[in-house]
Amino acid sequence: MSNHLTIRDRWRVISLRFDQNTHPNRIAHIVHCSVRTVYNILELFRETNDVVEREGRGGVNSLTNDEIHILRQLLYRYPDETSTQLNNRFYRRTGRFVTPRTIRNHRRRLGFRAVHARIQPLLNQRHADQRLAFCQRHIYDDWSRVIFADEKIFEVDATGLVYWIPYGRPRPTVFRSQVQYKVAVFGAVWYNNRSDLIFIHGRTNTSTFVEYLQDGLHSYRRLIRNYYFIHDRPTWAHTVTAH
Structure with a gap:
C-alpha cells in the first residue's frame, strides 16, 4: 500500500466512503491518490477496523479491552446518542479518534439493538x-x-x-x-x-x-x-x- 497518505487522509477515505457514500474514484480525486490506494485502504479497514498496517493482519480488533470497556460505559449512559456523538465522547475520554462506523460496528458486537421508546401515560x-x-x-x-x-x-x-x-x-x-x-x-x-x-x-x-x-x-x-x-x-x- 502507498505510504504517502497521512493517517488523517486515510481516515478521511473511510469517512467519505462509509459516512458520505462517496464513490472510490471521487475519493481518489479528493485526497489526491490512486484509485488502487483507496481500495487498499478500504480493504484494510474491513479486515482490521483500522487504517494502519499491523503485524498479524486479519481479524485484529481495533480497540483494546480497556477502550471497549469505556465504549460500553458510554453506550449504557447515552443510549439515545448517534454514533457520531458517541465518537466525540469516546475521543474526549481516550484521546483516540475512531470513525462513527467503528462505533456502530462495536455497538452491534456488544449486543445493542435499536428500539423506539414505549409511551407511558402519566399515571401515579x-x-x-x-x-x-x-x-x-x-x-x-x-x-x-x-x-x-x-x-x-x-x-x-x-x-x-x-x-x-x-x-x-x-x-x-x-x-x-x-x-x-x-x-x-x-x-x-x-x-x-x-x-x-x-x-x-x-x-x-x-x-x-x-x-x-x-x-x-x-x-x-x-x-x-x-x-x-x-x-x-x-x-x-x-x-x-x-x-
Missing part, C-alpha cells in the same frame, strides 16, 4: 389504586345502560428518537413526548352503540361541552333514555347547564 400509584378500587366496587353493576363520554387528544410524535439497548433489556419509557401535531375529539360509547365523533376547536367550557353532547348524541336521543352518563371531572361537565 394513587391514580392506579383509585381505578382498581372503582372497578372492584362496581364489578357486578349493570353496565349495559351506562354511557361513557370523554375528550381525547391524538398526538403525533415527530421526534423519531432511537435508543440503543442491549438484547434482553426492556425498551425505555417516555412519559412526555415532544408533540408536533395533535387533534382533539369528543365522543361517547355504550353497550351496543357509539356517538358521532366531534372535533374540538379551541378551549372547552360549559357551553361548548353542551354543544358536543347535542352534536354527538342528537341522533340517539330516543334510544338512550334512562341511561347513566359518566364523564370525567372537569368543572364545566358538572354544572347545572350541562346536567
Whole structure:
C-alpha cells in the first residue's frame, strides 16, 4: 500500500466512503491518490477496523479491552446518542479518534439493538389504586345502560428518537413526548352503540361541552333514555347547564 497518505487522509477515505457514500474514484480525486490506494485502504479497514498496517493482519480488533470497556460505559449512559456523538465522547475520554462506523460496528458486537421508546401515560400509584378500587366496587353493576363520554387528544410524535439497548433489556419509557401535531375529539360509547365523533376547536367550557353532547348524541336521543352518563371531572361537565 502507498505510504504517502497521512493517517488523517486515510481516515478521511473511510469517512467519505462509509459516512458520505462517496464513490472510490471521487475519493481518489479528493485526497489526491490512486484509485488502487483507496481500495487498499478500504480493504484494510474491513479486515482490521483500522487504517494502519499491523503485524498479524486479519481479524485484529481495533480497540483494546480497556477502550471497549469505556465504549460500553458510554453506550449504557447515552443510549439515545448517534454514533457520531458517541465518537466525540469516546475521543474526549481516550484521546483516540475512531470513525462513527467503528462505533456502530462495536455497538452491534456488544449486543445493542435499536428500539423506539414505549409511551407511558402519566399515571401515579394513587391514580392506579383509585381505578382498581372503582372497578372492584362496581364489578357486578349493570353496565349495559351506562354511557361513557370523554375528550381525547391524538398526538403525533415527530421526534423519531432511537435508543440503543442491549438484547434482553426492556425498551425505555417516555412519559412526555415532544408533540408536533395533535387533534382533539369528543365522543361517547355504550353497550351496543357509539356517538358521532366531534372535533374540538379551541378551549372547552360549559357551553361548548353542551354543544358536543347535542352534536354527538342528537341522533340517539330516543334510544338512550334512562341511561347513566359518566364523564370525567372537569368543572364545566358538572354544572347545572350541562346536567
